[in-house]
Amino acid sequence: MAVCPEAKPACAVSGPSTSRRLILASASPRRVELLRGAGFNPEVRSPEVVEFSGSSGLAAERLALENARLKGRAVFDAWAGDGDVVVAADTVVELDGRIFGKPRSETEAVSMLQQLGGKVHRVLTGVWMASRSDGGGDLFEQWIEETEISFHCRQEAFIRAYVNRVGSMDKAGGYAAQSDQGEMIAGVRGLFSSVIGLPIERVAEVLKRWGIDPREGAIDRRCSS
Numbered sequence: 001m002a003v004c005p006e007a008k009p010a011c012a013v014s015g016p017s018t019s020r021r022l023i024l025a026s027a028s029p030r031r032v033e034l035l036r037g038a039g040f041n042p043e044v045r046s047p048e049v050v051e052f053s054g055s056s057g058l059a060a061e062r063l064a065l066e067n068a069r070l071k072g073r074a075v076f077d078a079w080a081g082d083g084d085v086v087v088a089a090d091t092v093v094e095l096d097g098r099i100f101g102k103p104r105s106e107t108e109a110v111s112m113l114q115q116l117g118g119k120v121h122r123v124l125t126g127v128w129m130a131s132r133s134d135g136g137g138d139l140f141e142q143w144i145e146e147t148e149i150s151f152h153c154r155q156e157a158f159i160r161a162y163v164n165r166v167g168s169m170d171k172a173g174g175y176a177a178q179s180d181q182g183e184m185i186a187g188v189r190g191l192f193s194s195v196i197g198l199p200i201e202r203v204a205e206v207l208k209r210w211g212i213d214p215r216e217g218a219i220d221r222r223c224s225s
Helices: 029-037 060-079 106-116 156-166 192-196 200-209
Strands: 022-024 085-095 098-100 120-131 139-151 185-189
Touching: 022 029, 029 192, 029 200, 060 085, 060 120, 060 139, 085 106, 098 106, 106 156, 120 192, 120 200, 139 192, 139 200
Parallel strands: 022 085
Antiparallel strands: 085 098, 085 120, 120 139, 139 185
């Protein structure tokens, strides 16, 4: 996990907690499921921002992190009150310097999967997190989570059936990691949760340092500065 310079140290706390909001700056059902599966109960806010595209000229790492920051900052500025925590993420698929976004058609999804077939590509998830403190000293943490995915080489008819089954249009690279049953994915090196959309293991570590107890769904107010 590469932590970027904006990150600031946070405190570890124990004892009674007072409930505050954990806000997910995304409407992605997969990210909601990952947080809930780890014991958190996020409030969902879908930010209205113009994201950078794969044709922007940004490197894959920068693209993922900038889009996560755009979404997170918009929600943080508009919705976060004292003590609230915002989590934002953006995931891109990259192979040999080319960024694979969300396909716009079945034909494009099939083409993407054919190009990824038989190769190892990178899935990069940019994560941006912030904790509001009205007394000053807001906390920020951001990083890129990288996972390597190897693909099987499949025939076109197999790929078309896969695209129809998983619904590729809203998925970077055109594949559904969470429901793949070995159809396309041959191997994973890194956090699989990051491929789904959020490296929940790393996110949970930060939330714990910021005082969130997933068992209670609450944050300790003393950990806000």
